[in-house]
Amino acid sequence: MSDTRSPQVLPTRKPTQHLERYSEADVPTARGVLKTIVFRDKRNGREHVALVVGEPKGLEGVPVRIHSECLTSEVFGSLKCDCREQLDRALDFVTQNGLGVVLYLRQEGRGIGLGNKIKAYALQSKGLDTYEANRQLGFADDLRSYDIAAEMLRSLDVRSVDLITNNPLKIAGLVEEGVAVRRRIPSRTEHNPHNVDYLKTKRERTGHLIELFAEDDDTEAKAG
Ligand SMILES: Nc1nc2c(ncn2[C@@H]2O[C@H](COP(=O)(O)OP(=O)(O)OP(=O)(O)O)[C@@H](O)[C@H]2O)c(=O)[nH]1
Numbered sequence: 167m168s169d170t171r172s173p174q175v176l177p178t179r180k181p182t183q184h185l186e187r188y189s190e191a192d193v194p195t196a197r198g199v200l201k202t203i204v205f206r207d208k209r210n211g212r213e214h215v216a217l218v219v220g221e222p223k224g225l226e227g228v229p230v231r232i233h234s235e236c237l238t239s240e241v242f243g244s245l246k247c248d249c250r251e252q253l254d255r256a257l258d259f260v261t262q263n264g265l266g267v268v269l270y271l272r273q274e275g276r277g278i279g280l281g282n283k284i285k286a287y288a289l290q291s292k293g294l295d296t297y298e299a300n301r302q303l304g305f306a307d308d309l310r311s312y313d314i315a316a317e318m319l320r321s322l323d324v325r326s327v328d329l330i331t332n333n334p335l336k337i338a339g340l341v342e343e344g345v346a347v348r349r350r351i352p353s354r355t356e357h358n359p360h361n362v363d364y365l366k367t368k369r370e371r372t373g374h375l376i377e378l379f380a381e382d383d384d385t386e387a388k389a390g
């Protein structure tokens with residue numbers, strides 16, 4: 167992953183306080199020790215996790231991945247999306263860097279939940295794309311909110327973030343919640359025959375900054 171500078175936008179929204187910092191412990195993993203902090207949402211009891219490497223307190227430009235739960239890929243190895251690989255790459259990055267935070271948010275299926283995501287997959291197997299399937303089920307394209315992530319970052323006293331993402335709406339959502347985003351770090355993953363349409367749809371419908379093919383690099387190089 168390499169750094170791509172983007173201008174910082176000033177925060178706009180008043181901070182919320184929905185989370186209780188509930189528990190924390192050091193957890194040994196194959197990549198090294200991850201300080202694991204659980205936050206509980208007082209509104210619904212949902213538990214979100216901050217995995218912390220190093221001491222980000224008071225620092226600017228902390229590498230941060232805000233990752234939305236995807237049980238199907240992360241636990242069962244589904245090839246329909248690139249979530250598991252994005253999580254793996256982000257954990258590689260922060261552990262090798264010796265500093266960084268991965269926020270693991272329980273917003274499965276962009277917020278519609280596991281059961282509805284599987285309903286959406288059933289519709290996709292009949293030809294709908296990921297957003298059309300959501301709409302047919304009566305949901306908006308993306309139900310996630312970034313107030314939770316912003317609150318977690320405030321609790322960790324992270325001053326500004328270098329965000330590991332391809333999603334410009336995620337950057338905008340965070341800034342709106344008062345997080346200073348210093349730059350974007352692209353989240354590069356491989357495509358496969360099962361997820362290539364999903365990745366293309368994200369790129370076309372929500373402007374995800376994904377390079378899928380070799381010619382994408384050529385186009386960018388020519389444009390630049
Ligand atoms: N509703 C729905 N959710 C999906 C589908 N495929 C993956 N997801 C969920 O999408 C979430 C990940 O969001 P993405 O839009 O892939 O990526 P992002 O987090 O917005 O952007 P990045 O930061 O670049 O990864 C996870 O919670 C997945 O469970 C789908 O077909 N339908």
Ligand SMILES: [Zn+2]
Pocket residue numbers: 236239246247248249250
């Ligand atoms: Zn996924």
